Amino acid sequence: GVILRMKMLRLGELAHFPFLDPPQARAIAEGTRVLEELGALDERGDLTTLGEQLGRLPIDPRLGRMVLGGRDEGALREVVIIAAVLGLADPRDRPAAAQQRADEAHRKFRDEGSDFAAYLKLWEFWTEARARLSRRALQRLCRDSFLSYNRMREWDDVHEQLVRVMKELELRPNAQPASAVQLHRALLPGLLSKIGMWNQETRAYVGARQLRFVIHPSSGLARRPPPW
Secondary structure (H helix, E strand, C coil): CHHHHHHHCCCCCHHHCCCCCCCCHHHHHHHHHHHHHHCCECCCCCECHHHHHHHCCCCCHHHHHHHHHHHHHCCHHHHHHHHHHHCCCCCECCCHHHHHHHHHHHHHHCCCCCHHHHHHHHHHHHHHHHHHCCHHHHHHHHHHCCECHHHHHHHHHHHHHHHHHHHHCCCCCCCCCCCHHHHHHHHHHHCHHHCEEEECCCCEEEEHHHCEECCCCCCCCCCCCCCC
């Protein structure tokens, strides 16, 4: 985000900027690589049209790329909801002493095909409850559902800020609900280096630069890991 902002402000090369506490060269290289992956920088390191659009969004460039994907795929309304929460700590509580109870409480939000779609179910639950309950009752509902009331409020606040920015940029949300294909096509450009392929032998995913990872047991995909 810093690199993108400096490019927008024409402040010159990051490596030559007189920071009081200069970032490490490795961090600069990784940040530049991410911006190239997102299509924000061209081969010479100059801002692209897409990069200028990303620079106007007050969120992490990966999340901003998802928002622009939502605009292009007709899924802006859904992607803004998801982007607002991906930059925060997960609002679902799963305390070590009550993991099974928490998983049971969260089951109503689970989507067997997509954890991103599960966020939309959780958002619908929250907005419906917020509209009809008092603050005290809403806090009690969150506690019983193993949700952090404060983090849900934070999600709400960030979403409201993003919606306001979308209006300023004249980005209009889709009138019709986005399909699963539209939603995931919109999210994918911000997650290119996060893609993994299932390895049956090691029971783990292999990602970019040989990164290995597994799906968290609370995920709706944990029992039947998809090939990608």
